[in-house]
Amino acid sequence: MTPAMNGAHPYRSTLIVLAIFLGCGVLAFATASGEDIWHQITLLSLTQIGILLALSLVNYTFRALRWFLYGRALGLDLGVLQVLRHYLGGFALTMTPGRLGELVRVRWINRETGASVERTAPLVLVDRAADLASSGLLLAAAMLVMAGGISGGIPVAIIAILAAIVATRPTLFRWCVTMLFKLIGRKPRLFARARRAAQSLKPFSQPAIALPAFALGFLGWFAEGYAFYLLLDWMGASLPVWTCVGIFVFAMMTGGATGLPGGVGGAEAAMLALLSLQGVPLEIALPATAIIRITTLWFAIGLGVLIFPIAETAAARRPHALENR
Template sequence: MTLVDSIPTPPAAVSGTHRRAWRDRALFWGFIALFLFGLFGLVTATGWQETWGELRKLAIWQIGVLLALSMINYLIRGVRWHFLARRLGLDLPLRYSLLHFIGGFAMTITPARIGEFVRLRWITRMTGWTVERVTPLPLADRAFDMAAMGLVLGVAVFLSGKGSMGATPIALTAIAGAIIITRPKLLIKLVEVLFGALHRWPRPFARLRQAARSMGRFSDTRVTGPALILSTVGWMAEGFALYLLLHWMGAEVSLATATVIFLFSTLAGGLTGAPGGLGGAEATMMVLLAMNGAPLHVALAATTVIRITTLWFAIAVGALAFPFAEALSNKSKIL
């Protein structure tokens, strides 16, 4: 034991940590309670018999297809994570990258999904790299997600003729955010402007500036091209899943419109900062489905199923992978 290890943690620090943990748990369960309350209200208002009847129409194989499409999305984006990690200089095997990426889904329910940065913890343990060296990886991963969702949403809006739904500004915002994150000069300037406005936390801002410089590794077209293709295919699979579900439930919604509804709802839910977009994504999806001719009980049933087979399925798969990723990071050192 070192001298540092022998120094006890100040009671104030322990108390502060406990307060934050309780606050995070209270926030999460508060969102869950509000979501369940709203869901109960909708079921009661629309008639639970009709909603339950729509859910019972689905066969096991149909649920399996929806879960398979979600898994395709996760695996494709996991391959993209591995591709970006290799570009950053991390020479981890593909199976480790997939385990890290999918295991991080267990933390999707944290506010703003900040808990998914647990992937950095696993990587730094296995490689000995500092957090600053690895931080550009999740930033690039989010950037390509936003860019792909923005591009697919923009094309789907054009094909569906649903520009009045307000999806175009969301698509442009997502693409603009992705451009800023993958352009180190723009990102460094943004960090400097924020620091100049706050004049606080010089060390974290210095680390952010260092991470921003490393983002240049991902701005090459040899990186952006494959990363965007992988991202696009992954998110199109989820839009196709919603289209199939609506088709099975008898709702006449085109593939382009279903894709717009899914991506717009996902982005809208993410903007709320709620864990997993809880509440915002569901409300947006039900409203858009109703606006496109789906009966309210069908919209409610479809929203419930698609959120279970995407958000909650991701959390379940992540929870299964999480302990393996944690154990592996404790035992292995690759680089």
């Protein structure tokens, strides 16, 4: 681990993250007709841009509150503002491979609370599972309401929901791991670790935790889908709200399935294709896709870049917690 990541030079880490952020942003604009995008942005009022950013902030905040619930389920002594700092700061590393943003959140918790890695590691898995469950059900709801649906939407929603159920039910997770090991018959240590991870998910499966956590994720992702609906309406491409929500969620899940940081590339391609199928002309679909990604993905990264050094500094003040790692 580098000295910066150890807390000695938090601002150096931030500068690296900022360079990645700016480089990817320039590349995105260069490959997506930047002049048309900026022209469309100038047609939006400051109030409209503020509404889009506010709805994205609703998503980030609700998901951070879900992280707070999960931390309480593990018995971690974390305050709401502390969790917001961790969750938003982790967005700074969204464009790095290996989901480092999620790992750095756990690292900050370990340093500030003294909890061991084994105790806090399940937070990453259950947070991903909760996103799968909420976005999967949100997509399924959109499919039920939409007249034509989205090609492939129902299978994607079903797979996401099933994966989330398995990942959040310890007994079912262990059974699947056991069956998979019997099928493959290799890597016994890897499967043993997977079974231990399944057992560590038990605190999150209680209804008092699972239900509000699911509701927070569902409402959070709906807020960004609704922002997409408003944006298209302002740009003159009026589509039903659930159609916009379905397109947005499906595109996010498609981007996530590519494994690329932030789903860059896959999410945009899926969104453009689905808007085209809905009859939205390219001169609207292209800037709308870019603007919604700027006000969701890149806005999150921008917030993360601002908060990252604050989180690093706060964590560096409690190095004694490393003794338990």
